[in-house]
Structure formats: C-alpha cells, structure tokens
Amino acid sequence: MKERLQKILARAGIGSRRKCEEYIKAGRVQVNGARITLMGYKVDPDKVRITFDGKPVTCEQKVYLLLNKPTGYVTTLSDPQGRAIVTDLLPDIDKRIFPVGRLDLNSEGALLLTNDGRLTNYILHPRYGVAKTYEVTVEEVPVPALLHRLEQGIFIDGVKTLPAKIRLVSRKKPKIRLEIILHEGKKRQVRKMFSAIGHPVKRLKRTAYGGLRLGHLRGGRHRYLTKKDLKKIFPGKIPFTIKNIPD
Numbered sequence: 001m002k003e004r005l006q007k008i009l010a011r012a013g014i015g016s017r018r019k020c021e022e023y024i025k026a027g028r029v030q031v032n033g034a035r036i037t038l039m040g041y042k043v044d045p046d047k048v049r050i051t052f053d054g055k056p057v058t059c060e061q062k063v064y065l066l067l068n069k070p071t072g073y074v075t076t077l078s079d080p081q082g083r084a085i086v087t088d089l090l091p092d093i094d095k096r097i098f099p100v101g102r103l104d105l106n107s108e109g110a111l112l113l114t115n116d117g118r119l120t121n122y123i124l125h126p127r128y129g130v131a132k133t134y135e136v137t138v139e140e141v142p143v144p145a146l147l148h149r150l151e152q153g154i155f156i157d158g159v160k161t162l163p164a165k166i167r168l169v170s171r172k173k174p175k176i177r178l179e180i181i182l183h184e185g186k187k188r189q190v191r192k193m194f195s196a197i198g199h200p201v202k203r204l205k206r207t208a209y210g211g212l213r214l215g216h217l218r219g220g221r222h223r224y225l226t227k228k229d230l231k232k233i234f235p236g237k238i239p240f241t242i243k244n245i246p247d
Contacts, residue, residue, distance in 0.1 A: 012059050021039060030051045064230060065113045065222050066111075066217065067090070067113060069089075071105065073105070075102050087113075096115060097114055099112070100123050101124055106204070108206075109134075128234065130210050131182070131210050132185055133206065136204055137201065138202060156196065162183050162184050163183075166181075212230075
C-alpha cells in the first residue's frame with residue numbers, strides 16, 4: 001500500500017512528519033536513486049529503496065499478534081476512565097501496536113494487534129471479504145424466521161447490515177449458543193443485531209478472523225503470527241507483501 005513519503009520517514013525515526021517534509025524539500029531524500037522534492041509523493045515502502053542523505057531508510061519491523069482477549073479490557077490504547085486496556089496484557093511487546101477492530105469491554109476472544117496499517121485496512125474494509133466469526137450465547141433459541149432476518153440483513157441505526165451466516169451450535173439451556181459469521185464489523189454490531197430480534201446477547205466471543213481460529217489459545221495469552229497464519233485470514237491471495245516474519 002502506498003503511503004506519503006514523509007509519513008514513512010517519520011515512522012522510520014528520521015524525524016517528525018513536519019521535519020521530514022523539510023528534508024524532502026531540501027532534496028535529502030531519494031527513492032530508487034531519484035531525488036524527491038514533491039510534497040505528498042506516495043510510495044510503497046516494501047517495493048522501493050528509500051535513502052536519506054545517501055543512507056538506506058529502514059522502516060519499523062512489522063509485528064502481528066493474536067490475543068485471546070478476556071472480558072474487562074477495552075480495545076483502545078488509553079482509557080480516560082482508567083479501565084484496563086488490552087496492551088496491559090502484552091508487557092513484553094516493546095513496539096507500539098494497535099488492535100485491529102473492536103471487542104467491547106464485556107466481549108472476549110480473538111483480537112489481532114499489529115503496527116501494520118495495511119493489514120488493518122484490508123481486514124476491516126468489507127470489500128476484501130474477510131470473515132469474522134463469533135460465538136453468541138442467548139437464553140432462548142430464536143425461531144428460524146428471526147435468524148433468517150439476521151442472515152438477510154437487518155437495519156441497525158438506519159443502516160442495513162450485510163448478509164450473514166448463522167448456525168445453531170447448542171440448544172442446551174440456559175446457554176443457547178449460536179455461531180454467526182460477518183463480513184463487516186460495526187460497533188457493537190452483533191449485540192445490536194440480536195437485540196433487534198428480541199434475543200439480547202449474554203456472552204459474546206470472537207473465535208476467528210477468516211480461517212485463522214483462536215484454537216486452544218488461553219484467555220489473556222497471545223502468540224506471534226507467521227506468514228501461514230496471515231494467509232489464512234484472507235479468502236484469496238493475501239493482498240500485500242509480507243517481509244521479515246517466519247513462514
């Protein structure tokens with residue numbers, strides 16, 4: 001994915017974005033040997049060679065994690081209410097990473113964290129077709145007609161949801177469990193969908209991004225992802241270049 005040159009330089013630690021703009025204007029930056037002085041010039045850092053004062057610019061190494069988020073944590077990098085945040089569970093990670101999408105305070109399960117904005121964009125944008133799978137617990141089994149409404153799309157906050165897939169996992173009371181697969185991720189969408197048909201969610205757990213499943217990863221634990229893991233997320237060919245992580 002192409003990014004503004006000054007943004008890439010800033011991320012590599014050359015200076016602030018404004019300072020990097022000054023360096024570009026001064027002709028101190030080259031792309032594939034060509035001096036660039038144009039503001040707003042965009043490149044894909046994985047496909048070109050960038051130098052500053054003749055020295056190669058090394059961008060921050062990308063990090064990809066899968067966390068089994070417990071309840072009681074918010075998926076933000078800071079919280080004005082002083083609540084626990086998901087990065088509190090990752091004290092050994094020395095890079096600035098951010099969550100891919102949301103899981104609200106009372107939801108749990110699979111949460112990707114990364115410092116790669118490309119991955120975030122590809123996963124969250126509906127056009128790329130990345131499925132998100134959730135396990136939903138309710139008190140009563142919804143009748144088929146209601147589930148069909150959810151599968152066809154239902155209006156929430158004035159916007160119709162995209163088609164979904166739903167199957168009944170367990171009808172054993174008091175914990176009726178269903179699986180729902182979405183290709184979008186609006187705020188509190190699953191909870192709002194089931195509330196709209198009169199079956200409020202009692203427990204919500206995300207179990208997969210595409211074909212990358214949570215598996216036996218314990219609550220509060222995380223693991224680094226490999227190229228093979230990342231390829232499982234997307235329905236077709238992975239849409240961007242991955243470098244410097246294990247296969």
